[in-house]
Amino acid sequence: MTDFLSNVRIRSGNQMVAEGALRAGCKFFAGYPITPASGIYKTMIDMLPGKGGVALSAPDEISALAYCVGASLRGQKAMTATSGPGWALMTETVQYALMTETPVVIAMVQRLGPSTGGATQNAQGDVLLVENCTSGGYTIPVFTPSNPVECYELTHLAFTWSELLRTPVVVMLDKEVGMTSEDVDYMRIHDLTTLSRQRIAQSGNGSNGNVDTYYFEHPEDVPSFVPVGGKIKTTVTGSAHNKAGRLQKNSPETLEVLYHLQKKIDANANQMELVKRDVEDGARTLIVSYGITARTAREAVRRIRKNAEKVSWLNVLSLFPVPENKLRNSLHGIERIVIPEENFGGQYRSVIETLFDDQDIVGVNKIGSMITPDEIIAEVV
Amino acid sequence: MTKEMLNEEIIFAGFGGQGVLSMGMVLAYAGMIEKREVCWMPSYGPEMRGGTANCIVIVSEESISSPIVTTFDTAVVLNQPSLDKFESAVRKDGILIYDSTNIINPPTREDITIVPIAASTEAVKMENKRIMNMIVLGSLLGVKPVVAVESVIEALRKVLPERHHKLLPLNEKAIRRGIELAQADSAVEAE
Numbered sequence: 001m002t003d004f005l006s007n008v009r010i011r012s013g014n015q016m017v018a019e020g021a022l023r024a025g026c027k028f029f030a031g032y033p034i035t036p037a038s039g040i041y042k043t044m045i046d047m048l049p050g051k052g053g054v055a056l057s058a059p060d061e062i063s064a065l066a067y068c069v070g071a072s073l074r075g076q077k078a079m080t081a082t083s084g085p086g087w088a089l090m091t092e093t094v095q096y097a098l099m100t101e102t103p104v105v106i107a108m109v110q111r112l113g114p115s116t117g118g119a120t121q122n123a124q125g126d127v128l129l130v131e132n133c134t135s136g137g138y139t140i141p142v143f144t145p146s147n148p149v150e151c152y153e154l155t156h157l158a159f160t161w162s163e164l165l166r167t168p169v170v171v172m173l174d175k176e177v178g179m180t181s182e183d184v185d186y187m188r189i190h191d192l193t194t195l196s197r198q199r200i201a202q203s204g205n206g207s208n209g210n211v212d213t214y215y216f217e218h219p220e221d222v223p224s225f226v227p228v229g230g231k232i233k234t235t236v237t238g239s240a241h242n243k244a245g246r247l248q249k250n251s252p253e254t255l256e257v258l259y260h261l262q263k264k265i266d267a268n269a270n271q272m273e274l275v276k277r278d279v280e281d282g283a284r285t286l287i288v289s290y291g292i293t294a295r296t297a298r299e300a301v302r303r304i305r306k307n308a309e310k311v312s313w314l315n316v317l318s319l320f321p322v323p324e325n326k327l328r329n330s331l332h333g334i335e336r337i338v339i340p341e342e343n344f345g346g347q348y349r350s351v352i353e354t355l356f357d358d359q360d361i362v363g364v365n366k367i368g369s370m371i372t373p374d375e376i377i378a379e380v381v
Numbered sequence: 382m383t384k385e386m387l388n389e390e391i392i393f394a395g396f397g398g399q400g401v402l403s404m405g406m407v408l409a410y411a412g413m414i415e416k417r418e419v420c421w422m423p424s425y426g427p428e429m430r431g432g433t434a435n436c437i438v439i440v441s442e443e444s445i446s447s448p449i450v451t452t453f454d455t456a457v458v459l460n461q462p463s464l465d466k467f468e469s470a471v472r473k474d475g476i477l478i479y480d481s482t483n484i485i486n487p488p489t490r491e492d493i494t495i496v497p498i499a500a501s502t503e504a505v506k507m508e509n510k511r512i513m514n515m516i517v518l519g520s521l522l523g524v525k526p527v528v529a530v531e532s533v534i535e536a537l538r539k540v541l542p543e544r545h546h547k548l549l550p551l552n553e554k555a556i557r558r559g560i561e562l563a564q565a566d567s568a569v570e571a572e
Contacts, residue, residue: 005413005414009413010406010410118427120425176448180420180421180422181409181420182419182445182448183409183413183417183419295447295448295449299446299449302446370449372449373447
């Protein structure tokens with residue numbers, strides 16, 4: 001029994017986001033407490049200093065993310081955690097991180113909006129707010145776990161992609177995923193390989209022996225990293241710039257940099273696709289879900305099959321870039337796609353609708369209380 | 382009797398500060414100690430204190446697909462608003478346990494087992510009002526042994542920070558008292 005208990009613990013999604021970050025080598029955390037994300041803040045403040053890192057309580061969310069960007073520009077892996085109201089304050093710095101190609105992970109635990117909304121109520125209403133937060137419409141990679149183990153693994157993965165692509169990555173939970181605790185068997189967590197950004201060891205890629213901070217050969221390449229404040233001089237700016245990091249208006253090189261910010265993500269979109277697929281031969285309906293509604297969907301699927309009826313199900317773990325290939329490969333024989341979401345407009349559905357013409361795409365949408373398995377079953381043919 | 386897979390879905394509900402969330406967590410831990418799949422989902426208002434709070438606990442032999450449940454095998458309620466809200470959410474033949482000390486309108490359903498426990502009064506007798514939640518948890522075990530008492534006591538050791546471990550004997554006493562009260566109550570009903 002002692003052996004068993006040393007591997008199995010009760011953990012919330014929030015705690016597992018923090019543990020996943022530590023596993024990925026996160027060395028800096030700054031946050032401002034906010035329900036329902038405070039569990040991440042608390043766990044990082046409790047654990048990170050003991051692992052040789054720095055965990056700070058910032059005066060507000062603007063500072064929290066800005067501190068993280070600063071730490072990352074010095075070469076440390078950094079994360080913050082917030083909810084919708086905090087995200088609203090962070091969007092300027094999310095864009096700064098994107099423009100300056102600074103890896104940073106933001107754990108975003110959704111609650112009911114708009115504004116300060118319902119602090120302790122679940123919602124999935126920030127999907128498009130998060131994805132479309134940049135001027136210019138750049139892709140922000142978003143991962144959506146639905147249980148504590150996925151919180152751990154996807155936070156780790158968010159660090160990997162953030163480091164490899166040098167871009168901000170979001171792990172998006174909702175209140176129920178973040179605050180629900182479940183038994184976690186640590187022996188069943190996948191082996192994870194930790195990767196870090198490519199660094200420049202010495203000066204010389206740019207003119208005059210300096211480093212071109214944003215040098216790339218092909219637009220889809222990711223520039224190698226030079227820490228600010230080190231021996232090699234490097235320039236970081238959120239304004240439009242050339243590969244050397246110098247402010248320029250719309251020179252061909254500056255435009256190339258702006259295209260590159262998106263192309264490096266597009267070029268890796270296939271590899272980022274992550275879904276859990278449970279496809280049944282002969283099913284005519286495919287349920288597509290993410291976050292807490294993936295749990296409800298799973299129960300709906302269980303009940304439908306118990307009645308000897310057929311249904312297919314896709315739990316989307318990489319919400320953006322949209323896992324288009326994996327979705328398309330699940331559509332054989334499918335006439336109807338059902339997308340349950342705890343928002344009233346069907347935010348992810350509005351994205352999926354633009355991709356597929358041959359299927360009826362319907363939503364199960366609700367705010368203020370949780371979608372039940374029966375409400376999903378009612379839409380399945 | 383056919384042997385069914387254990388899958389117990391329980392709601393604990395009351396005011397913030399009554400120990401509603403922690404008593405659910407203790408049960409979840411005990412389930413984990415018995416190698417069950419467990420899930421603990423808290424729900425409360427934005428108030429710092431005095432609001433209503435509840436948690437849903439699932440203890441199952443199978444992997445738990447959804448933590449979201451709208452009807453329950455058992456409801457454990459500690460105040461009138463929660464009783465009003467959750468009496469109807471108990472499944473037919475289910476169990477409703479409540480602290481009868483502060484209830485003005487008692488439950489009326491006849492298709493469920495209703496177990497009133499004067500837990501707050503009993504806690505005062507035991508000279509620690511805060512032990513009330515453990516008396517009620519004991520009553521639950523007395524009516525329906527979802528997990529063994531020993532597992533709950535081991536769970537307490539894990540849930541309580543070490544600086545509070547001096548309170549373990551009192552908590553254990555409260556749990557055992559709750560079991561006695563529940564069983565005495567059932568005995569009366571059987572007569």
